[in-house]
Amino acid sequence: MRLSSGNILHALGLTAVILFTLFPFYWMVSASFKTQADILASPPVWLFTPTLDHYREIFADSKVIGAVGNSLIIATATTALAVLLGAPAAFALARYDFRGKSDLWFWFISNRMTSPIVLALPVYILALQLKMLDTHLVLILIYLTFNLPIVVWICTDQFKSIPPDLEQAARLDGADQFTIFRKIYLPLGAPGIAVSAIFSFIFSWNELLYALVLTRRDVQTAPVVATSFMSGYELPWGKIMATGTVIVLPVTIFALIVSRHMVRGLTMGATK
Amino acid sequence: MTFLQLDNIKKTFGELSVIKGVNISASKGEFVVFVGPSGCGKSTLLRMIAGLEDVTSGTLSIDGKDVTYEEPAKREVSMVFQSYALYPHMSVFENMAFGLRMAKLSEDEIKRRVAEAARILQIEPLLERKPRALSGGQRQRVAIGRSIVRNPKIFLFDEPLSNLDAELRSQMRVEIAKLHRNLGATMVYVTHDQVEAMTLADRIVVLRAGLVEQIGSPTELYDRPANTFVAGFIGSPKMNFLTAKVTGADASSLQLSHPAFAGESLSLAHGSASKAKVGDKLLVGLRPEHLDVAAPAPLLRLTVDFAENLGGSTQIYARTGEEAVTILTNGRPDLTPGDQMAAGIDPRHIYLFTPDGLAL
Ligand SMILES: Nc1ncnc2c1ncn2[C@@H]1O[C@H](COP(=O)(O)OP(=O)(O)O)[C@@H](O)[C@H]1O
Numbered sequence: 001m002r003l004s005s006g007n008i009l010h011a012l013g014l015t016a017v018i019l020f021t022l023f024p025f026y027w028m029v030s031a032s033f034k035t036q037a038d039i040l041a042s043p044p045v046w047l048f049t050p051t052l053d054h055y056r057e058i059f060a061d062s063k064v065i066g067a068v069g070n071s072l073i074i075a076t077a078t079t080a081l082a083v084l085l086g087a088p089a090a091f092a093l094a095r096y097d098f099r100g101k102s103d104l105w106f107w108f109i110s111n112r113m114t115s116p117i118v119l120a121l122p123v124y125i126l127a128l129q130l131k132m133l134d135t136h137l138v139l140i141l142i143y144l145t146f147n148l149p150i151v152v153w154i155c156t157d158q159f160k161s162i163p164p165d166l167e168q169a170a171r172l173d174g175a176d177q178f179t180i181f182r183k184i185y186l187p188l189g190a191p192g193i194a195v196s197a198i199f200s201f202i203f204s205w206n207e208l209l210y211a212l213v214l215t216r217r218d219v220q221t222a223p224v225v226a227t228s229f230m231s232g233y234e235l236p237w238g239k240i241m242a243t244g245t246v247i248v249l250p251v252t253i254f255a256l257i258v259s260r261h262m263v264r265g266l267t268m269g270a271t272k
Numbered sequence: 273m274t275f276l277q278l279d280n281i282k283k284t285f286g287e288l289s290v291i292k293g294v295n296i297s298a299s300k301g302e303f304v305v306f307v308g309p310s311g312c313g314k315s316t317l318l319r320m321i322a323g324l325e326d327v328t329s330g331t332l333s334i335d336g337k338d339v340t341y342e343e344p345a346k347r348e349v350s351m352v353f354q355s356y357a358l359y360p361h362m363s364v365f366e367n368m369a370f371g372l373r374m375a376k377l378s379e380d381e382i383k384r385r386v387a388e389a390a391r392i393l394q395i396e397p398l399l400e401r402k403p404r405a406l407s408g409g410q411r412q413r414v415a416i417g418r419s420i421v422r423n424p425k426i427f428l429f430d431e432p433l434s435n436l437d438a439e440l441r442s443q444m445r446v447e448i449a450k451l452h453r454n455l456g457a458t459m460v461y462v463t464h465d466q467v468e469a470m471t472l473a474d475r476i477v478v479l480r481a482g483l484v485e486q487i488g489s490p491t492e493l494y495d496r497p498a499n500t501f502v503a504g505f506i507g508s509p510k511m512n513f514l515t516a517k518v519t520g521a522d523a524s525s526l527q528l529s530h531p532a533f534a535g536e537s538l539s540l541a542h543g544s545a546s547k548a549k550v551g552d553k554l555l556v557g558l559r560p561e562h563l564d565v566a567a568p569a570p571l572l573r574l575t576v577d578f579a580e581n582l583g584g585s586t587q588i589y590a591r592t593g594e595e596a597v598t599i600l601t602n603g604r605p606d607l608t609p610g611d612q613m614a615a616g617i618d619p620r621h622i623y624l625f626t627p628d629g630l631a632l
């Protein structure tokens with residue numbers, strides 16, 4: 001490749017973007033292995049003797065373990081429900097005409113137009129009245145209302161890209177609607193479903209506002225616990241960063257696993 | 273006996289009337305081809321037979337049974353789509369087995385039927401492959417295989433060869449003709465290509481703008497087109513039309529005049545000559561392949577526009593006044609643009625149409 005000035009600018013730009021996105025991660029992960037003194041040193045120390053003290057501390061802390069468990073339960077349940085309910089809805093929206101379809105569609109998007117904090121207080125009061133505060137279920141339900149529109153949105157788009165001829169061939173082959181959904185749309189829509197599942201999982205895993213408002217002691221999620229260290233006069237940065245790393249890790253692994261499905265061009269060869 | 277019957281079938285999409293009352297019947301084992309220009313409603317008609325499109329009005333029956341409102345799968349028809357519509361995530365075997373599994377056939381029976389179809393279509397080595405690992409011609413065979421295994425009452429084809437290159441297309445055309453002969457099945461085949469229609473069909477249905485223009489065997493349509501549309505559509509290159517004036521008519525012969533005619537007049541025996549009156553205009557239809565540049569008594573005097581050398585034959589584009597005349601001839605006549613030339617024709621090959629396009 002010739003090194004033109006355009007290429008160099010392009011490379012510089014890319015490097016800047018990569019640094020900008022990855023540096024906070026580097027900072028978090030490296031700080032989780034530093035002693036408090038190293039973390040607070042100014043100018044920052046780049047070479048240091050790593051320590052596992054913070055990890056020992058948080059894994060000894062049943063609060064952190066419990067919180068990660070809670071987050072796992074809530075994010076997994078939300079994602080499973082969102083896909084289970086969202087994918088069939090998306091199939092209907094993508095392939096069938098019915099009354100009120102465009103209104104329904106608009107309602108799905110308009111859900112995303114309100115800022116979450118606007119609804120925080122009403123939702124809190126609702127949960128209080130229903131005696132659902134500090135339960136897994138309340139977070140699962142509230143996250144579902146945020147995630148379902150995204151899942152429906154992405155899956156509808158994905159299902160629409162599946163050639164309608166396939167469905168018609170299947171109809172002639174004697175498949176009913178449910179079979180068509182299961183045998184044609186689900187496998188061919190897998191990339192879109194995977195993407196929407198990732199979004200759903202990451203959202204539920206990272207969500208802080210509602211988790212803070214709707215939980216107390218029993219069902220605190222990982223982000224809530226991480227921020228709870230920021231109280232009192234001392235800021236245990238190492239512990240916060242180690243917790244942060246533990247929170248980010250599962251999501252990263254999850255995303256890496258499913259990203260394989262995203263890039264696979266499954267519809268290739270369906271039609272000429 | 274009538275096996276497939278379409279009775280005054282109509283179809284509208286909202287306000288748009290696409291099929292405007294079509295009557296077709298086909299007997300068992302017949303190869304029927306729907307031909308017509310793009311957008312005339314061929315696919316819509318075929319999809320109504322399949323049950324993929326609701327019929328707006330009229331009745332449709334297959335094998336003596338009214339299936340106008342029957343579910344697609346229960347009509348026992350199979351369809352080969354223009355896009356092939358193979359299930360991309362399934363192997364060739366599973367693609368062909370899908371319909372059989374839906375019909376809850378035993379695994380042994382499924383294996384037997386798929387193997388049989390694979391043998392007929394010579395795709396046995398491909399059974400484990402996914403569609404994306406197949407060439408266009410192989411996909412085409414799999415799509416046909418998928419329709420064979422179900423033993424349908426009627427095979428439907430929607431422009432199945434339009435995605436193939438020229439060589440493969442003529443090869444598959446021959447194979448489909450063979451398949452029809454070997455299976456003895458009833459087939460309805462849609463194409464906009466008149467060559468496919470001529471070579472495959474027992475009977476051709478020429479459609480235009482949602483209406484049947486003519487139904488007949490390839491020879492009938494070629495020899496006795498009902499109107500100028502059919503005359504122009506069947507045969508390649510297209511039939512030439514010259515507007516001539518009737519200068520004399522009696523019970524069995526006509527005198528026509530046109531500036532291009534030798535002596536400006538033509539005398540012609542014609543069975544329906546009495547229908548024409550002196551002073552009427554008539555369209556004279558001349559097929560390019562019937563015009564003879566070496567005729568001893570030529571009919572036409574023309575000016576050469578240009579000539580295309582096709583190797584064994586030459587296609588000559590000529591002109592008389594404002595009217596263009598195409599000639600297809602063997603060999604390579606030595607012609608340069610602007611040359612005067614003459615062409616003759618056997619009078620039995622002259623077609624006559626009234627000014628509104630109907631055969632005289
Ligand atoms: N689902 C549909 N909705 C509205 N118009 C349609 C639909 N399907 C086909 N048409 C119209 O019907 C006409 C005939 O289409 P089609 O049967 O596909 O023609 P062909 O196969 O002869 O090219 C076209 O004008 C097309 O635009």
Ligand SMILES: [Mg+2]
Nearest residue numbers: 314315316431
């Ligand atoms: Mg078509």
